[in-house]
Amino acid sequence: MKNLPVLYCGILFMLIAPWCGLILGSNVQLGSLQPGAAEDGDPVYPKITGGLAAQGRAVYTEMGCVYCHTQQPRPASAEILQLQTVKTNTTSRTEMAYVSPDIARGWAKRGAVPRDYIYDEHPLLGLFRNGPDLADIGSNAALSLPTSIWHYQHLYDPQITSKGSMMPPFRFLFKTQKIGDRPSPLAITLPDSEPIRPAPGYEVVPTERAIALVAYLRSLNQDYELPEAKFSR
Amino acid sequence: MCPFEDLASSIDPRTDSHLSEQARLAQIDTSLRGPVFFFFAKALGWLLLASIFGLVAAVKIVNPEFLAGHEYLTYGRVFAAAVDSFVYGWGCQAAFAVALWLMARLCGTQVKHLGVLYIAGAFWNLGVLWGVGCIFFGGLTSVPLLEMPPQVAPLLGFSYVMIALWGLLSFHYRQPGPVYVSQWYLLAALLLFPWIGFSAELMIFFVPARGVVQSVVDAWFVNSLLWLWFVPVALAVMYYLLPKILGRAIFGYYLSVLGFWSLVTFAGWAGTHFLVYGPIPAWLQTVGIVGNTMLLIPAIIASLNLHGTALADPKGVWASPVLRFVVFSSVAFSLAGLVAALSSREFGLVTNLTQFTAGNGLHLLYAVFSMAMFGAAYYILPRVLGREWPSAILIKAHFWSAALGISVLVLALYYFGWRQGVEINNPEIDFITTVQNTDTLNRIRVGAGALLLVGHLAFFVNFAWMAAGAACECCCACLSRFGLLPATGGAR
Numbered sequence: 001m002k003n004l005p006v007l008y009c010g011i012l013f014m015l016i017a018p019w020c021g022l023i024l025g026s027n028v029q030l031g032s033l034q035p036g037a038a039e040d041g042d043p044v045y046p047k048i049t050g051g052l053a054a055q056g057r058a059v060y061t062e063m064g065c066v067y068c069h070t071q072q073p074r075p076a077s078a079e080i081l082q083l084q085t086v087k088t089n090t091t092s093r094t095e096m097a098y099v100s101p102d103i104a105r106g107w108a109k110r111g112a113v114p115r116d117y118i119y120d121e122h123p124l125l126g127l128f129r130n131g132p133d134l135a136d137i138g139s140n141a142a143l144s145l146p147t148s149i150w151h152y153q154h155l156y157d158p159q160i161t162s163k164g165s166m167m168p169p170f171r172f173l174f175k176t177q178k179i180g181d182r183p184s185p186l187a188i189t190l191p192d193s194e195p196i197r198p199a200p201g202y203e204v205v206p207t208e209r210a211i212a213l214v215a216y217l218r219s220l221n222q223d224y225e226l227p228e229a230k231f232s233r
Numbered sequence: 234m235c236p237f238e239d240l241a242s243s244i245d246p247r248t249d250s251h252l253s254e255q256a257r258l259a260q261i262d263t264s265l266r267g268p269v270f271f272f273f274a275k276a277l278g279w280l281l282l283a284s285i286f287g288l289v290a291a292v293k294i295v296n297p298e299f300l301a302g303h304e305y306l307t308y309g310r311v312f313a314a315a316v317d318s319f320v321y322g323w324g325c326q327a328a329f330a331v332a333l334w335l336m337a338r339l340c341g342t343q344v345k346h347l348g349v350l351y352i353a354g355a356f357w358n359l360g361v362l363w364g365v366g367c368i369f370f371g372g373l374t375s376v377p378l379l380e381m382p383p384q385v386a387p388l389l390g391f392s393y394v395m396i397a398l399w400g401l402l403s404f405h406y407r408q409p410g411p412v413y414v415s416q417w418y419l420l421a422a423l424l425l426f427p428w429i430g431f432s433a434e435l436m437i438f439f440v441p442a443r444g445v446v447q448s449v450v451d452a453w454f455v456n457s458l459l460w461l462w463f464v465p466v467a468l469a470v471m472y473y474l475l476p477k478i479l480g481r482a483i484f485g486y487y488l489s490v491l492g493f494w495s496l497v498t499f500a501g502w503a504g505t506h507f508l509v510y511g512p513i514p515a516w517l518q519t520v521g522i523v524g525n526t527m528l529l530i531p532a533i534i535a536s537l538n539l540h541g542t543a544l545a546d547p548k549g550v551w552a553s554p555v556l557r558f559v560v561f562s563s564v565a566f567s568l569a570g571l572v573a574a575l576s577s578r579e580f581g582l583v584t585n586l587t588q589f590t591a592g593n594g595l596h597l598l599y600a601v602f603s604m605a606m607f608g609a610a611y612y613i614l615p616r617v618l619g620r621e622w623p624s625a626i627l628i629k630a631h632f633w634s635a636a637l638g639i640s641v642l643v644l645a646l647y648y649f650g651w652r653q654g655v656e657i658n659n660p661e662i663d664f665i666t667t668v669q670n671t672d673t674l675n676r677i678r679v680g681a682g683a684l685l686l687v688g689h690l691a692f693f694v695n696f697a698w699m700a701a702g703a704a705c706e707c708c709c710a711c712l713s714r715f716g717l718l719p720a721t722g723g724a725r
Binding site: 007010017021030033060061065068072075077080082105111117119120121122126129130158165168 | 293298374377420449453497524587653660671
């Protein structure tokens with residue numbers, strides 16, 4: 001190549017063009033999104049995550065949970081043609097049908113949209129699904145009610161609640177303490193199969209960080225409609 | 234005399250024009266002995282650390298109880314530390330060493346004021362060390378490839394400018410004549426990298442954009458880092474070493490200009506294909522897919538150029554340990570272009586958010602970039618240190634373990650990642666089954682990781698052996714100069 005000004009200008013152009021197109025373009029479109037209501041008069045969403053849940057978000061971030069858990073359920077339009085078992089009252093047969101996997105798995109009732117993340121300091125969309133999507137985990141009543149014991153057991157040793165999981169145990173978010181006059185209301189019950197149990201007279205209680213993390217997990221939900229994202233029915 | 238003239242003449246890196254060609258090359262190599270050795274030594278240290286972290290992370294996936302009691306060794310942190318040590322510790326520093334030497338060689342210039350380079354290099358290492366340390370002890374940001382806390386960024390940015398400046402100065406003061414394709418690639422890489430890094434740090438940390446705009450910036454950053462920083466440096470090496478060692482011109486050289494422009498044109502537009510069906514507008518997904526698909530063009534052109542040259546003398550390629558690495562890298566680049574061209578909504582629906590993505594990253598970072606850097610190290614280090622590699626067997630051991638390890642690893646990640654995607658997309662399969670079905674992959678990861686570590690150790694031993702020899706020789710020369718040793722000891 002002999003024409004060096006072309007080389008310099010070309011490289012400069014290649015710096016600027018995609019940046020303007022992708023980065024500036026998306027910032028113009030999404031950079032000032034505000035919360036919205038699905039219909040006139042409905043409450044506006046999303047809500048700001050504050051308090052304990054915000055502290056839990058910091059724990060989630062510093063532990064690197066994003067390397068196995070996503071927070072971006074795909075929309076109903078992300079369909080795949082698949083053999084599905086259709087059950088009626090008397091028979092069950094298989095047929096080809098379009099399914100939206102994330103919604104069919106119960107990970108969300110709708111796909112995530114940019115507006116869901118406007119209050120996130122850094123959106124934790126995630127890269128890999130070595131674990132399930134967590135964007136709507138907080139609205140899973142079976143895991144959170146009546147107490148958060150499922151979450152605590154799962155964090156202490158994932159094998160208690162999800163046999164065969166590859167998730168590491170987060171026992172360092174718990175402490176073992178001597179049982180005082182009466183057992184702590186926070187103490188978690190552990191099954192006999194758990195290999196690392198407290199000695200008799202001792203109990204396992206979550207630390208503040210574990211409590212915050214569980215508060216964050218329970219706060220994660222996309223269980224609301226937005227103008228551009230209605231539940232798929 | 235004006236002080237600026239003083240400065241200009243003191244940084245003027247041109248070699249003495251009255252010297253013979255041979256003597257000028259020797260002058261260039263001697264001037265770069267320190268920096269090239271410095272950056273390769275540090276890069277190699279980080280490579281070993283990264284492979285150990287990677288191996289620990291791989292074992293933790295197979296056995297979650299492994300080292301589970303230590304908070305700082307939890308999987309997310311070790312994995313992030315492995316990635317960042319590899320990318321910023323090994324990758325960037327190997328790229329610095331190679332880019333500085335190659336630019337100087339091609340421009341016929343030497344490097345002056347080595348102190349600046351050493352200080353900048355020391356700060357770079359300090360920055361990465363600080364960043365990786367923070368990842369272990371609670372500073373992980375969880376932003377892909379920007380895991381180190383943002384406080385590290387100004388330090389790295391400053392060091393980078395001080396390092397890259399010498400590459401740009403070389404180019405500015407180059408000998409008259411046409412500019413070779415490797416120089417374009419190096420120039421583009423040196424100019425684009427700071428822009429990519431600066432925009433990403435700015436828009437994610439220092440002046441954070443709202444919500445998913447950050448995710449778009451990060452996806453663009455990750456893709457640009459791979460395709461506009463690591464890949465161009467690797468291509469510069471391939472375009473230089475193949476014709477140089479084989480003693481032939483590049484096949485279809487006139488095409489290479491098209492390859493260059495297509496790469497720098499399209500690579501910057503890709504990235505958002507990582508977020509297909511994610512929470513970003515559809516047009517961004519489409520642009521990303523188109524940009525990524527178009528990367529087939531530079532891959533085809535580089536394949537024609539490089540494979541055309543290599544195939545003209547396959548025996549010559551096989552006979553040269555350097556070219557084995559380089560040709561492996563060029564074949565991997567062709568395949569990377571094919572994988573990029575598969576990009577589409579349907580493809581992303583299956584492969585995104587699975588180990589397939591990890592496979593693609595490793596494909597570019599290791600099979601393309603690192604293999605080219607290994608080849609370059611085996612070529613450059615003997616020239617700057619003035620010594621041969623002490624052990625040919627260790628080079629062979631490095632090549633075979635690296636080639637075998639990375640091929641098995643990337644193919645396994647592609648295959649099992651694809652399977653994982655298909656299974657996750659079938660709601661009739663329990664999620665936990667999709668997790669358990671990656672068990673074979675996880676075991677392969679451990680095996681391949683160990684194999685790669687063996688290769689890196691072989692490289693390290695050879696390197697340390699050679700460096701010790703050079704240091705010994707240097708000491709002997711000094712001692713004999715002061716009459717403490719008979720002159721024959723160090724006068725070789």
